[in-house]
Amino acid sequence: MQKQYRLLYDENLCIGCQACSVACRMENSVPDNVYRVQVHMKTLGVFPNLGMQYERHSCVMCENPPCVSVCPTNASFQSKDGLVHIDEKSCISCKYCILACPYHARFINPLKNVVEKCTFCYETRVSKELLPACVSTCPTDALSFGDMRQKESLVHQKSQKEVLVFPKAHLGTKPKVAFIPNRKGIKS
């Protein structure tokens, strides 16, 4: 791997405002009624002892991606930087990858009839040393992104300081998106 990308999502800073989702839609021309990233919120507990769960839904860029191994045409593939991409030309929309993805991160683009998902904005931004659109737009700095090998980077420093949770870690998929869990309110 040439890069060790990581996207950190701090639930304590996230306010569920959906700026990330709209920024992604603009940047990637995501069609209406489907999305690559959204934050879902859910009230937990019984009045007045409550908490709010903030959950980011997007591709988590697995180190061991189930979507890649099930793809019959190699349309889903892993780049040398360890990112998971989809080659539109090879995709036959068989939806195996959609079923295989434990994070429900993939969908059919209804205009192109191919499978799509978050790419970390690799083509348009990250490959040009820019931050992904969601990270750049977030009103509260809840997202940070970078190469973990750069020790001085915010993503590295925050990773050292905070307790990180990797979604569905028990599946062994090794996601590159990590969560800093909410410290306030009822948790379940």
Add this chain to the structure above:
Amino acid sequence: MAYLQARRDFLKIATTGVSASVLIPGSLGALGDVALKGEDKFIRSVCEMCSSRCPMEARVVNGKTVLIQGNSFAKEMGTSLCAKGVAGASQLYDPQRLVTPLIRVGKRGENKWREASWDEALSLISRKFSALKERYGARSVIFSAKTGEQYDLLRSFASAYGSPNIFSHWSSCPIAIESAFAHTFGEKLYRDFENSTYILNFGHNLFEGLDIPLTKAMAHFSANPSKKLVVCDPRFSIIASKADEWHPIKAGSDLAFILSLLHVWIRDGKYDKRFVDEYTIGFDQLSDAIKEATPQWQQTLTGIDAKVVERIAAEMYAAAPRCIIDWGHKATTTKAEFQRTRAILIANILMGNVEKEGGIFFAKTAERINTLACEKVVPELSDPYPRPRINEPRLDGAGEEGEHRFISRSHGILQAIPDAILSQKPYAIKGWFLTRHNPLVTVAYPQKMKEAMEQLEFIVVNDVYLSDTAMMADVVLPEATYLERDEGISKYSFKSPVYAMRNRIVQPINHTKNLIEIIRDLAERMGFGSHYAWKNITELRAFQAKGDAELLQTLLMRGVASFDVPPLLARCSSSVERFCERYPKSHLLKDTQGLFSHMLHSLKTPSGKIEIFSAEIEKAFKGYGVPRAVDMDVTQGYPYVLTSGKSAVHTNGHTQNIPYLNMLLSSNPIWMHPNTAKAHGLKMGDTFYLQNAISKEKATVFITEGIRPDTLFAYMGFGRDAPALKRTHAKGTNPSKLLSLESATLCGAMITNVGVNIVKA
């Protein structure tokens, strides 16, 4: 709470794509495909998806997409922006948006139109307004707008025309705060969230009513384990979920809670005595007024345990002066709004946090900085909007002897309009010019307002959409969106002065116009073109900047201009020292403790001091001179209170129909506690009625633990009657339809907490 699929019941995401089969006259959709003419590089400007006016930057990609992000030349922004701001292009490109002037052909409100040229529309408006002036006098025409540059412009136009009846949205939003500040400090103050250590928040919902610099500061505050945020709100809002403590206070009872805080501090002598002695008047009257307001007393009113008040009082005093009791950005909940907001300001005063780090502070405007520096370090601006005072009484009696004597003549009370029109008292009203103002959605009792509008001879609405209010017009002017407008310079002063300027990102689609162009054209046609020293936007900007080419260049390139003035807090010695080092002449203004204390000795109040007690108010409104427990009932005998507020993806009455935002939140089911729902036999998604003496409105129920059982909540801006807003038409409930036209005492705020019954459908 939740947007999105996690709660399908709450948020019905549209399942169909584009399907508008009948085209709206004058709409962008009627034009067919349009390519955007704009540059493929970032242009810095100012957002207008809400009133926060965040600095932003935008660029056009391939003549099609407009990418928008925060303007990082404004350092508190970075590239951050909210969902509404980022979705700007979704409004620009909305096929349901208006791009051609419309003239009414059916009966008023019937929604029958024909398209017209700009020349025809403007000529008709100038002829009609001139005729109304001749026949009934200029005062027979009302002008209204949201505050901001457009309001300044319209106010100036009203003044040139000769009408005293100019209205802003103040009475439906910040009027209580503005009034409380005027009568306490003589001007408005701001909050230093980033340096505070303890914040007590009364429903100031910065995580759903976003203002990026403030929201960001509050997010970092609430996520910091060494700081403390306490939120009192009947609803488990997003900010409540981020608090260290959430107290589900009974709706309308904030005043009781604050009075008991004041009681504890004064009882125990735990307040900043030196500050109170040196800078304020009226402490003794306050002391008398809060004698009975014990923590025990407030318990039955607020539902918050007396011990909690004792503890919070002690914690805040320990944190003082790095503590803030937050007054919010919209305070229109009860009849006692003025008292509530004054009590909050006075709580800050007792904590001695004025002009202290982590406390509250006066705006450091260019004029103030230049005075303190004893030299001209920041360019000052000319006012391009002249407004000679019209010496006639206003229709609402604002500024005259009587119950509205303390209401600003420049902002007025919107709730007074229907009665004045219908009763023709104090005089006949015949016309109305509204710019981007939608009172049929955002102001109380729109049914009555509509009835009144039907009586008028001529109505002009300037808007992006054929809104509920626009439907009542004779002429609808399709305004250019903010992405298509060049405008003048606006001031943003916090701890140091900042200017910002709106620069056009794309050429206006179908030659839509800016209000500046519209007003200039109308003034010319109506024979008072000489009222303005400028002829077009370029001249306006140059006039405003007093020909300062460098300032204009900076604003064109960067969208914002700041002046490297060190942030100044007058009662913080290190800050004053830094300022004096930079501007040596200012050393002379320092007092013996090295502070600029003189700033607080010559305020624009009658006494020149901070007024805890206001003799002027006591004289006109007995018992109102200091905060007291009055008028906290918001139920009017009904079993439930309906409250309302914002979501992060919509603004008051403006954004609900914008495609990308509508996809995120397309309706407003009413929040209800499970026990309440059970008592009325309601299940998630059921239809029911909200009923009171004013109206009976259909609603859908959203059942959640996140609300008091005696309280209901609705997001604002839904329940639209306008068929041209195809995505929102007839979806959700307009809570304004249940509100009375009664105003809060003294300050004139619209009252948005209202008693209702739940009636099964």
